Amino acid sequence: MPCKHCQTSPVISRRYSGEVLCQICFFKSVEKNVEKELRRQIKTLVDNSDIRINKVGIGLSGGKDSSVALYLLDNFCKTRGIEIVGLSVDEGIEGYRSESLECAKSICDRLEINHSTFSYKELIGTTLSELLVTNPPEASPCSPCGVLRRRSLNQMSKIAEVDCIVLGHNLDDFSQTVLMNHSRGDISRLVRMAPHQYVQAGFVPRLLPLRRVPEQEVYLYAILRSLEFHDGDCPYAAKAQRNLFRKILLDLENKQPGTRHSLLNGMEKIRHNAPPPSTLTLCPSCGEPSGGEGPCVFCREFGSFAV
Ligand code: SF4
Ligand code: ZN
Numbered sequence: 103m104p105c106k107h108c109q110t111s112p113v114i115s116r117r118y119s120g121e122v123l124c125q126i127c128f129f130k131s132v133e134k135n136v137e138k139e140l141r142r143q144i145k146t147l148v149d150n151s152d153i154r155i156n157k158v159g160i161g162l163s164g165g166k167d168s169s170v171a172l173y174l175l176d177n178f179c180k181t182r183g184i185e186i187v188g189l190s191v192d193e194g195i196e197g198y199r200s201e202s203l204e205c206a207k208s209i210c211d212r213l214e215i216n217h218s219t220f221s222y223k224e225l226i227g228t229t230l231s232e233l234l235v236t237n238p239p240e241a242s243p244c245s246p247c248g249v250l251r252r253r254s255l256n257q258m259s260k261i262a263e264v265d266c267i268v269l270g271h272n273l274d275d276f277s278q279t280v281l282m283n284h285s286r287g288d289i290s291r292l293v294r295m296a297p298h299q300y301v302q303a304g305f306v307p308r309l310l311p312l313r314r315v316p317e318q319e320v321y322l323y324a325i326l327r328s329l330e331f332h333d334g335d336c337p338y339a340a341k342a343q344r345n346l347f348r349k350i351l352l353d354l355e356n357k358q359p360g361t362r363h364s365l366l367n368g369m370e371k372i373r374h375n376a377p378p379p380s381t382l383t384l385c386p387s388c389g390e391p392s393g394g395e396g397p398c399v400f401c402r403e404f405g406s407f408a409v
Contacts, residue, residue, distance in 0.1 A: 108124060110124040111124060113326065114128050132319060132323050136312060139311045140174075140311045143309045144266075147309075158267070160269075162190045163206065164207075165202060169205065169206075169330060170329060170331075188215050188216065190203055190206045192223075193221075193247060220258045225257075230243070246404075253400045256306055265306075266298075266306060267307070270312055272316060272320045273316045276313040277363075279344075284365075297309045313366065385397050387405065388401055
């Protein structure tokens with residue numbers, strides 16, 4: 103079947119929408135989708151918190167999602183006079199991260215974007231690989247890694263003085279997180295998910311412009327645009343709790359195309375009826391945002407590692 107717009111050979115057939123698109127129409131469709139999300143997410147933040155967006159940070163792992171997010175963000179910001187800074191976190195994962203950070207650096211160099219890296223070694227004096235040997239976590243390695251990454255990104259964003267930070271989470275990542283929060287009955291976490299709608303003191307808001315683009319399409323876009331990216335998985339990824347949700351969602355999407363989009367839309371309807379978030383409590387030990395009274399999760403779990 104040819105492209106529905108221009109009758110040329112297709113590169114994709116979308117089961118969730120029934121569209122068949124050629125390369126040019128696929129590019130246009132992804133770019134329009136991402137630009138619309140960026141405009142909407144920035145407008146919501148600006149309207150709710152009365153700020154200006156002059157400088158945006160982007161979390162760069164060097165993988166396909168962050169490379170595509172950077173390429174599209176660069177197109178968006180260039181015409182609007184917004185500065186971009188690339189921010190990478192080096193977890194210190196042997197045999198994996200250094201290669202992907204090379205890709206992050208290389209795409210930043212090509213687009214003439216400043217890039218900085220912050221490591222877990224600088225944050226807690228040890229790499230993730232070393233930490234997993236000395237302090238093996240009860241659950242998946244992703245639990246401590248997630249705490250350290252959120253901390254690193256927030257600190258880097260504050261140092262770089264960015265107004266918000268863009269992350270490359272795609273539709274699959276986003277709908278998995280929605281499903282995980284639903285399955286735990288954690289509605290307060292569901293409504294607090296990025297893209298953030300309010301600026302809160304001590305916390306740099308995060309935007310997710312790729313959240314309506316399926317993972318497979320991000321991959322296809324990166325390949326067809328010949329973007330540099332590292333195509334590999336973290337060696338600990340197989341132990342991630344979200345793998346179960348990934349599997350369930352792939353099965354659901356296969357049997358009922360459009361499930362991922364429905365989860366996203368349902369989350370937005372719930373959030374629309376939720377009150378604005380209350381002021382964030384700050385950790386008495388480190389001054390970073392904490393989930394409630396008392397020390398934040400970083401100080402509770404890594405306080406003894408402070409360098
Ligand atoms: Fe960290 Fe888990 Fe991601 Fe690996 S897969 S980088 S351990 S969060
Ligand atoms: Zn703290």
